Amino acid sequence: MKARIKVTLKNGVLDPQGKAIENALSALGFDGVDDVRQGKYLELDIAETDEACARTRVEEMCEKLLANTVIENYDIELEAS
Amino acid sequence: MKARIKVTLKNGVLDPQGKAIENALSALGFDGVDDVRQGKYLELDIAETDEACARTRVEEMCEKLLANTVIENYDIELEAS
Amino acid sequence: MKSHVIVFPGSNCDRDVAVALENAMGHPPGMVWHGDTEVPETDLIVLPGGFSYGDYLRCGAIAAQSPIMRDVVKKANAGTPVLGICNGFQMLTETGLLPGVLMQNASLRYICKDVHLKVERTDTCFTHKYSTADILRIPIAHHEGNYYAGDDVLDRLEGENRVAFRYCSADGADGKNLPFEGANPNGAARDIAGIYNEAGTVLGMMPHPERLADPELGGTDGTAMFDALAEALQ
Amino acid sequence: MTAATAQITPDVVAEHGLSAEEYERICAILEREPNMTELGVFSVMWSEHCSYKSSRVWLSEFPTEGPQVICGPGENAGVVDIGDGQAVIFKMESHNHPSYIEPYQGAATGVGGIMRDVFTMGARPIALMNALRFGAPDHEKTRHLVSGVVSGIGGYGNCVGVPTVGGEVNFDESYNGNILVNAMCVGLADTDRIFYAVAERPGLPVIYVGSKTGRDGIHGATMASAEFGEGAEEKRPTVQVGDPFTEKLLIEACLELMTEDAIIGIQDMGAAGLTSSSVEMAGKSGVGIDLNLDHVPCREEHMSAYEMLLSESQERMLMVLKPGREHVAQEIFEKWGLDFAVIGETTDTGRLIVTHNGRIEADLPVGSVSSEAPLYKRPWTETPKPEPLAPESVPSPNSLGDTLKSLMGSPELCSRRWVWEQYDHMVMADTVGRPGGDAAVVRVHGTQKGIAVTTDVTPRYVGADPFEGGKQAVAEAWRNLTATGATPLAITDCLNFGNPERPEIMGQFASAVKGMSDACTALEFPVVSGNVSFYNETNGAGILPTPAVGGVGLLKDIGFRAGIAPQPGMGILVVFGVEAGHLGQSLYLREVLDRRDGAPPPVDLRAERRAGEFIRALIENGSISCVHDCSDGGLAVAAAEMALAGNVGINLRLGDGQITPHALLFGEDQGRYLVACGNETAAELVDASMSWGVPARIAGEIGGDLLTIDGGDPISLEELRARHEEWLPHYMNGD
Numbered sequence A, B: 001m002k003a004r005i006k007v008t009l010k011n012g013v014l015d016p017q018g019k020a021i022e023n024a025l026s027a028l029g030f031d032g033v034d035d036v037r038q039g040k041y042l043e044l045d046i047a048e049t050d051e052a053c054a055r056t057r058v059e060e061m062c063e064k065l066l067a068n069t070v071i072e073n074y075d076i077e078l079e080a081s
Numbered sequence C: 001m002k003s004h005v006i007v008f009p010g011s012n013c014d015r016d017v018a019v020a021l022e023n024a025m026g027h028p029p030g031m032v033w034h035g036d037t038e039v040p041e042t043d044l045i046v047l048p049g050g051f052s053y054g055d056y057l058r059c060g061a062i063a064a065q066s067p068i069m070r071d072v073v074k075k076a077n078a079g080t081p082v083l084g085i086c087n088g089f090q091m092l093t094e095t096g097l098l099p100g101v102l103m104q105n106a107s108l109r110y111i112c113k114d115v116h117l118k119v120e121r122t123d124t125c126f127t128h129k130y131s132t133a134d135i136l137r138i139p140i141a142h143h144e145g146n147y148y149a150g151d152d153v154l155d156r157l158e159g160e161n162r163v164a165f166r167y168c169s170a171d172g173a174d175g176k177n178l179p180f181e182g183a184n185p186n187g188a189a190r191d192i193a194g195i196y197n198e199a200g201t202v203l204g205m206m207p208h209p210e211r212l213a214d215p216e217l218g219g220t221d222g223t224a225m226f227d228a229l230a231e232a233l234q
Numbered sequence D: 001m002t003a004a005t006a007q008i009t010p011d012v013v014a015e016h017g018l019s020a021e022e023y024e025r026i027c028a029i030l031e032r033e034p035n036m037t038e039l040g041v042f043s044v045m046w047s048e049h050c051s052y053k054s055s056r057v058w059l060s061e062f063p064t065e066g067p068q069v070i071c072g073p074g075e076n077a078g079v080v081d082i083g084d085g086q087a088v089i090f091k092m093e094s095h096n097h098p099s100y101i102e103p104y105q106g107a108a109t110g111v112g113g114i115m116r117d118v119f120t121m122g123a124r125p126i127a128l129m130n131a132l133r134f135g136a137p138d139h140e141k142t143r144h145l146v147s148g149v150v151s152g153i154g155g156y157g158n159c160v161g162v163p164t165v166g167g168e169v170n171f172d173e174s175y176n177g178n179i180l181v182n183a184m185c186v187g188l189a190d191t192d193r194i195f196y197a198v199a200e201r202p203g204l205p206v207i208y209v210g211s212k213t214g215r216d217g218i219h220g221a222t223m224a225s226a227e228f229g230e231g232a233e234e235k236r237p238t239v240q241v242g243d244p245f246t247e248k249l250l251i252e253a254c255l256e257l258m259t260e261d262a263i264i265g266i267q268d269m270g271a272a273g274l275t276s277s278s279v280e281m282a283g284k285s286g287v288g289i290d291l292n293l294d295h296v297p298c299r300e301e302h303m304s305a306y307e308m309l310l311s312e313s314q315e316r317m318l319m320v321l322k323p324g325r326e327h328v329a330q331e332i333f334e335k336w337g338l339d340f341a342v343i344g345e346t347t348d349t350g351r352l353i354v355t356h357n358g359r360i361e362a363d364l365p366v367g368s369v370s371s372e373a374p375l376y377k378r379p380w381t382e383t384p385k386p387e388p389l390a391p392e393s394v395p396s397p398n399s400l401g402d403t404l405k406s407l408m409g410s411p412e413l414c415s416r417r418w419v420w421e422q423y424d425h426m427v428m429a430d431t432v433g434r435p436g437g438d439a440a441v442v443r444v445h446g447t448q449k450g451i452a453v454t455t456d457v458t459p460r461y462v463g464a465d466p467f468e469g470g471k472q473a474v475a476e477a478w479r480n481l482t483a484t485g486a487t488p489l490a491i492t493d494c495l496n497f498g499n500p501e502r503p504e505i506m507g508q509f510a511s512a513v514k515g516m517s518d519a520c521t522a523l524e525f526p527v528v529s530g531n532v533s534f535y536n537e538t539n540g541a542g543i544l545p546t547p548a549v550g551g552v553g554l555l556k557d558i559g560f561r562a563g564i565a566p567q568p569g570m571g572i573l574v575v576f577g578v579e580a581g582h583l584g585q586s587l588y589l590r591e592v593l594d595r596r597d598g599a600p601p602p603v604d605l606r607a608e609r610r611a612g613e614f615i616r617a618l619i620e621n622g623s624i625s626c627v628h629d630c631s632d633g634g635l636a637v638a639a640a641e642m643a644l645a646g647n648v649g650i651n652l653r654l655g656d657g658q659i660t661p662h663a664l665l666f667g668e669d670q671g672r673y674l675v676a677c678g679n680e681t682a683a684e685l686v687d688a689s690m691s692w693g694v695p696a697r698i699a700g701e702i703g704g705d706l707l708t709i710d711g712g713d714p715i716s717l718e719e720l721r722a723r724h725e726e727w728l729p730h731y732m733n734g735d
């Protein structure tokens, strides 16, 4: 299966990158842009064919490595490949 | 509107981070994981209310700043907020 | 000779390179703020190392969009020599003045240490005081110095003799397959540490020549680059 | 319900870290009960961290004065004269707990915080150091913590562009649940432009600059914000995230403003943010302060007064300006893209009055909040003195050479290159003594002067004998500075201990402070700043007592300094200082025999000073330029480090046989230096040392590419280097 994972900062956690991008966009003349937040996006293939099993595996990967759960949330999408 | 942007490396472009994550996952005992690719995920609010206009704006942002189109693709999702 | 160093918010090697330039030229370079729209008349533009705009988004990406860079690109295209060191090299690729990109080091770690370099070409204003037999010792300090470009681009760079420096071991052997860490510190394609534009007037390099241009700092292999510029551009 | 009207129950008081007696005292001071916001203010100001309530009685023993001292403890950082109208300003601070919770951000914000302490006084930061203690290498969390902490320190310091030039790394199981991350910053200032945290007089504008305020790091208070916050917001993480880019801008903006005649007082917002900065500034000057929180730049919506006052958002400063100069400041901060807001005024009421949304949220006597925190002389019991170990009683190894190899490749003694290569240690182009030597040396920009910096403490010594261990920490810092040729100026410290409410821990603390004080006095090496971190314990098991010492010294001319690498022409190795073969608490005992007994090596402070002054005089007059002190691992390890640094072989002599070979080689006797020099110089030095009363012995010959011990046991440098360099990278790769 293919897993698509979004890792985003939790609400309230400072996002210096997002802030810098927001400033840069406005300096480039893009007005009305707000609340820019930067996260990570990961794609991977996993040998599992059962969706529920795959989800459990990927969640485990997120908890253990892919996300820093102290400050980040993650969101998993799965697709048979 | 809310824009959700995925910036991913083009096919064939070397991805040291993805590679490292793949190795780390296998070191942690996650087998059967393949083709890990890491990209960026961005969220932003844009004052635009018309979807087509908003898309054009965000595409422009991606071309100018958010993605390095030499090596990266981007994918935009919009949602009325 | 008049030279100018562009200062971005987050630049942090601007003073270091200004000192090296002053030592070579006998007078200090002009410092130009990123918010200005024009670089004063000049014989050399330097884009210094550091973390412009925090290196957020992509290294050099936000700096490449700053007002002053439009003029830098214009002057570079008109033939004014431009030296981009480290973050400056990243900016040069982001503006398209140089091809390719600098990706994260293969180790995914920041690396600060002396590396050895082969000088590939000695007919430019930057390197005419070196010889191709020289093995330079110059420090690197970066997290994104892993030069990447497609094979077609790499072939063209090599075919047009546009590789400026390559990582090598202390005895000049090529950068791969050495025991211990290997001489290629970051995984750069074909051991590339620096490249030129077509005209040989724009140089982007990851190593910091300004950091070993003073005997007190433990080496002077960087000095000849600044001396070369002072001589060529007077 | 808002924070201000919530019911204060004994539980709420306890969750704020205040005892019932402390709460009563607050009520007595106020002659009423505090509201929730006021309780929050007291809780942070009277916390151990801000008030030093358990340590202050002991800290007053430190010698803090000397002709070189411009400002000792009590300000954001210590200030020491280095001549020519220049001063160094430095301090060390812990960020232990946050780094355990989130190693990258915890360590990063530790670096950011300590830099603010230094530039708030008008100094440009020129060097960073870090003293790190991790749990046992095989503990499940250690690798992850090392990786996160090191990249966090690098991530912050590298971006700001201040070189991280040295530090320490130790592994010990006592840190399994409580790692120590101590960061130190040294800055350079002009003596006529030093800024203090004062508010001076009533009627002055109070200014907020830097980043916006969010709900970061509201600790014991998370409960309060979850219960009393507006609406149903998700429970917020309390981790502070650093923004080194903003810090860099803040440094430049503050230093730029400091060249204008505008600032009366300035203070960074560190622990307890807005509260401690405003209360401390006002308290010091005996004035009141009115704050209007409506003007505080906020990053999140609906922040309560409680949250704003207690937030530990990073990269913020508070200033008191000369009236009418606000526009000058505003222009500078806006140029650097930083927030700037007038949020209050100093008053003659002596009270801290905080308004928010038109309501008074706190009305407190500044003096009581800032200086009437309880002071505890907690009960303490002295650590029993261990018996010294006779060298002969300690078993000898099968092979001296193999022992040396395994020590050089052990977690405690292996190369820290993997660490320091992740730090930009060369930015600013003044690092003349890079990591890997005894003390780092940074040149004073544009001059021939150099500043030497080191951090030292040997926790296993302090654990065995806190008094001797405290002395040793100071002496080793002094020695490491001296070994470069620098004149030691002063120290900062970071006293990391367990729970002070336990008498054994308080005993360790008291004795260590006494030992440090004795050494500081004897070596004329005063304490000018520091920090105490208590409660480093989990489930009743405390860490090894770890009073880290950050030493700073001055080289008048970097042309006359010493490094540890022998140069061509240096054929002889001489050891100076008393050799006794002291193996108690040595790494030989611990790594080879798996024993941790005996007394640590005693420090004879007079002998220490004699030997150091002798060595320094020789470096200063150009007689010698290659010096390494002997510390962990003893003479053999020091010699091996020199051999590797110079890439040259050494044959070590075993002397006259008075001391058994393994004790001579691996004993950790204090006050010793190894010097490499030419044959003739060696003879002269041995002569000269007699008149100084410093013992000397030819310890070996330098040359070739083998390390041998009295002709036997040859070790190739290549093998030695591999052993020394490999452990840490292999460990970190999980090999």
Ligand SMILES: Nc1ncnc2c1ncn2[C@@H]1O[C@H](COP(=O)(O)OP(=O)(O)O)[C@@H](O)[C@H]1O
Pocket: D130, D131, D132, D164, D165, D166, D167, D168, D169, D416, D419, D420, D434, D435, D436, D437, D438, D439, D440, D455, D456, D480, D631, D632
């Ligand atoms: N955390 C660290 N960061 C940077 N450098 C370090 C760190 N830990 C150790 N080093 C460097 O490694 C070298 C050896 O450290 P150490 O054995 O503690 O020295 P010494 O015994 O002389 O005090 C020193 O130059 C020191 O600055």
Ligand SMILES: [Mg+2]
Pocket: D437, D438, D439, D480, D629, D631
């Ligand atoms: Mg030492």
